[in-house]
Amino acid sequence: MLTGMGLRPEQQRLIVVIATVVGVLVGAGGLVVAIQSIGSRSPERQAGAAVVVPDAALPQVFHGWGSPKLFAPLAERAGDAKALTEKEVFGQSELPVTKKLKLKLVAKQLDADCGAVLWGDALLEQVSDGGCTQAARGLYASSDGRYVGQYTLLNLKDSESAAGLVDSLKTLYRGGWTHPLKSSKAAFPAGGYSEAGGYALGHYVGLVWIGRVDGAEPDTQDDFVSLTLALRGAEKAIYRRVVSITGPSS
Structure with a gap:
């Protein structure tokens, strides 16, 4: 979900930390505010970073x-x-x-x-x-x-x-x-x-x-x-x- 919102990996890790704290203190509403405060970006194409097709067969x-x-x-x-x-x-x-x-x-x-x-x-x-x-x-x-x-x-x-x-x-x-x-x-x-x-x-x-x-x-x-x-x-x-x-x- 966070990738779909255009957040970089380091931003996503920060969100996980914030979510843990906010979930305890003020509930889910605070999480939305935290995401908006960080900002978003347009996802960049990176080698191996494409979203996996649901139910796709893929070699391991x-x-x-x-x-x-x-x-x-x-x-x-x-x-x-x-x-x-x-x-x-x-x-x-x-x-x-x-x-x-x-x-x-x-x-x-x-x-x-x-x-x-x-x-x-x-x-x-x-x-x-x-x-x-x-x-x-x-x-x-x-x-x-x-x-x-x-x-x-x-x-x-x-x-x-x-x-x-x-x-x-x-x-x-x-x-x-x-x-x-x-x-x-x-x-x-x-x-x-x-x-x-x-x-x-x-x-x-x-x-x-x-x-x-x-x-x-x-x-x-x-x-x-x-x-x-x-x-x-x-x-x-x-x-x-x-x-x-x-x-x-x-």
């Missing part, structure tokens, strides 16, 4: 990685101008995890408006500055019904923007993330545990998001590393683009 852990040299030919979108397609990124209906376990594609969507795919003021501002023109999302359910995963691929203007976004997400993810696709076959439970990773791939950013359907933290039976590698199968589209520029011999 995030790790980010820079772009390997392999993707240097894709450093600029100007040299890779062909737009992504759903078929190109999500052409495989199943991604193998182990011999017995697979991730099945249950929903896919390609948006030209990256702002419709992401939420969180600071995150939206950064992807806008990065010239994001496409966001491809694929939602997966494991064949055993235990896991849910989503892969999101963002098309930015250059590798500098992509690397900067991945680095910033190490804090931005706490107050903004991707909207999960909706499907009756898989869903991230609100408030449940999930993990995510960000990968700079030239001028692209790949976001991997994994969780258990029941929202519980992983135990010894859960191999999130293998699930992550399987989800990254969607990145084959980006490898093919490298080959189309440099030739098979590379």
Whole structure:
């Protein structure tokens, strides 16, 4: 409530102290006077400070990685101008995890408006500055019904923007993330545990998001590393683009 009224964190701490005293001495009416005496401000956008969407599914852990040299030919979108397609990124209906376990594609969507795919003021501002023109999302359910995963691929203007976004997400993810696709076959439970990773791939950013359907933290039976590698199968589209520029011999 205090954040919504435009109070800075230090002002909010002061209000808590005042509220404790005023509540005992003169009741709630004094609190309103105290708030008005401090003043207000227009909230500023800060990394990781966006208001969390009610009931939003959000990863509790995030790790980010820079772009390997392999993707240097894709450093600029100007040299890779062909737009992504759903078929190109999500052409495989199943991604193998182990011999017995697979991730099945249950929903896919390609948006030209990256702002419709992401939420969180600071995150939206950064992807806008990065010239994001496409966001491809694929939602997966494991064949055993235990896991849910989503892969999101963002098309930015250059590798500098992509690397900067991945680095910033190490804090931005706490107050903004991707909207999960909706499907009756898989869903991230609100408030449940999930993990995510960000990968700079030239001028692209790949976001991997994994969780258990029941929202519980992983135990010894859960191999999130293998699930992550399987989800990254969607990145084959980006490898093919490298080959189309440099030739098979590379």
